[in-house]
Structures are given as C-alpha cells and as structure tokens.
C-alpha cells in the first residue's frame with residue numbers, strides 16, 4: 792500500500808492519504824484533522840497529487856521488476872531536510888505564543904498606568 796503523510800504547517804499534526812482514498816475533490820483529505828487548516832487547492836492538485844501518482848507508479852514498477860525479472864526489491868523514501876520538522880514548528884509556535892503573552896502583558900500594564908494617571 793502506498794500512502795502520503797502530510798504534516799500540518801500550522802500545528803504539526805500528521806495525517807495519511809492512502810492510494811485507495813477517493814481524494815479527488817475531497818477537501819477533507821487535504822484538511823488538518825486537528826486544527827482544520829487546509830492545504831492550498833492549487834498546490835494539492837497541481838503538485839502534491841501528481842507527485843503521489845508518480846510515486847505509486849514507481850512502486851508498482853519496482854514490484855514488477857522484482858517479480859518479473861527477479862531483481863532485488865528496492866524501496867524508496869523521499870525525504871526533505873530543507874523543510875523544518877514538526878518539533879521545530881512546535882518550538883516556533885511556543886515562542887510565538889510566549890511573545891503574544893508578553894505583548895498582552897505590556898499592553899495591560901500600559902492600560903493600568905493610564906488609568907492611574909486619570
């Protein structure tokens with residue numbers, strides 16, 4: 792079975808889209824199951840889906856080579872180290888939330904000082 796694992800750029804959640812899923816036009820397959828963020832339609836349909844289809848074809852060909860011509864059964868993973876992983880995204884989100892808390896605290900203190908002056 793071939794599936795692609797999508798990692799949400801918003802919350803770091805991961806979900807699978809299987810080759811047997813009817814994902815054409817089904818928005819739920821490109822929607823994060825945790826936060827509801829949706830992968831851009833154009834990116835999904837013009838880039839992600841064709842890449843997935845090529846990968847499925849590659850796997851079928853590797854199996855065909857192995858079973859038909861008795862070549863070693865190769866397996867392939869596509870891995871990117873140019874994109875941040877989910878731990879990095881989670882750490883970034885923690886820093887962002889901490890900065891938002893600091894910003895709120897500063898804003899609140901500013902309000903209190905203004906009230907005391909009146």
Ligand SMILES: [Zn+2]
Pocket residue numbers: 799800801802803804823824825826827828
């Ligand atoms: Zn998400």
